[in-house]
Amino acid sequence: MKRKSVVFLSVAISMMFASNVAAQTNSKMIPARQMLEESGFVSEWDAKAKTAVFKKDGYAVSVKAGDDHFEVNGKKIKFDYAVCEKDGNTYNAPVIIDGSFYLPDNELMQAIGANSSENDKKDENILDLDKQLLKDIEGISNARELGGYVNTEGKKIKSNVIIRTGKPSDGTDADLELLSKKYKVSDMVDFRSDSETQMAPEPTIEGVKNHHIPLNIAGDMSKLANDDIKQAYAKLMQGGDRGELLVTLAENKMLPTPKMYGYFLGDEAEDGYRQFFDILLNKPEDASVLFHCTQGKDRTGMGSALFLYALDFDDETVMADYMLTNEANKAIIEDDVAAASKYTDNAETIELVKAMSGVNEALLQSVIDEMNEKYGSVKGYLKTRIGLTDDDFEKLKDMYLE
Secondary structure, eight states, rough: HHHHHHHHHHHHHHHHHHHHTTOOOOOOEEEHHHHHHHOOEEEEEETTEEEEEEEEEEEEEEEETOOSSSSEEEEEEEEEEEEEEEETESSSSSSETTEEEEEEHHHHHHOOOOOOOOOHHHHHHHSOOOOOOOOOOOOSTOOOEOTTTTTTTTOBBBBSSSSEESSSGOOOOOOHHHHHHHEEEEEEEEEOOOHHHHHHHOOOOTTTTEOOOOOOOSSSSSGGGGGGHHHHHHHHTTTTTHHHHHHHHHHHHHHOHHHHHGGGSSSSHHHHHHHHHHHOOOOOOOOEEEEEEEOOOSHHHHHHHHHHHHHTTTTHHHHHHHHHHHHHHHHHHHHHHHHHTOOOHHHHHHHHHHHTOOHHHHHHHHHHHHHHHHHHSSHHHHIIIIOOHHHHHHHHHHHHHH
C-alpha cells in the first residue's frame, strides 16, 4: 500500500508539473507609450514619482517604476505567471528598457478593451479547433486530428492519418471502437511515464498496436513535495476534494519553467522521439497513428511540433496547434477553477489553478529557440539528433500530405 501511495503522489505531482501556465498566453513585451499613443492616449510622465500615466475616453493606465503591476482605472493588473520575453530576457513585471516602459500586450489591450494586433488575430485564427476535434470521441480529452493543416509548400495533411489526444484510458467502449473502425488507428504511442501508465493502463483495442515510449518530463516530482502538498494529497486519497490539492500546489508555485522544458533537448527525449518517428515512417497505408500523454499537452505537443516541422510547416502553424490545447481543455480548466474556488478566493491562486491544464507559448518557444541556435533549425535538430534523412522527410510528406 505504501508503494501505491508513493506512485499516486508522484503521478499527481507529475501531472501538475506537466501542465503549463495558460492564463495569459501569447504575451509580448511592448513599449506602452508607443502603443497607447498610437491608439489615441495622451501620456504624462511624473519624473519625481517615476510614474507614467496614459489617458483616453475614461481610461487611465498608470505604471510606476519598481512596481510588480500596472493599473487601469485603479485596478491592478499583474502578470507574474505570463512569461513575457524581450530581447531574449524573461520578465514578469513592468520593466523600463531604453527609457520606455514595457508591458505585456495582451493584458494591456484586454484591460483597455482593445483588440489584439492583426498579427495576434492571425495567430489565433490560423487553425480552427472546431475542424480538428474528434467530436464523436466523448471520454478522451484534447482529442483532435492534424488533418487539413497547410504547410509552406501549399500541401495539406490528409484527413485521419495523425491524431493527438489525452490518455485513451478515459475513453468509453464506443470511443475505442471508433478509434479502431472509423479512424483506423493502427499504432497508439503512449508518452506517459511508467508510474502514469500504472495508474491508468493503456487500453487494448482490436487491431491497434500499443507502443510505450516513456518521456518522464517531470522527473520524480514526489521528492519536491513538501508537507503541505503531502497532507493535501493524503486528504484526497481519503475521499477529500481535489480542489484543496490544486490550491496547495498553486500556492507552492509547483509550476513548469523553460528549464523543465529543456528536458526535450536531452538524451531521453531524443531517443523517445526517434522511436516515434520510426513508427510514423512505418505505419500501414490507409491507417492512422495516435499519440498521447496524460492530457495531450506537453509531451504530445512537442511530438506534434516536431512532426509538423518535419513536414515543412511554419512557426505560426506549429505554435497554433500547440496552443489549441487551451481551447480543447476549456471544460477541464473550468472544472479545476470551480474545485479550487471552494478553498480560496485569491485571484492569483485561482489564475494558477486555471492554468494547470493549459499550455504557454513561451515554454515551447524556448525549446524551438534553442534548437534553432544549436542546430540551425528544428529540421536541423531532427537531422542531427533524431537522425532523420532527406529521404525520411520526403517519405513523411508522401505518407501524410496531399
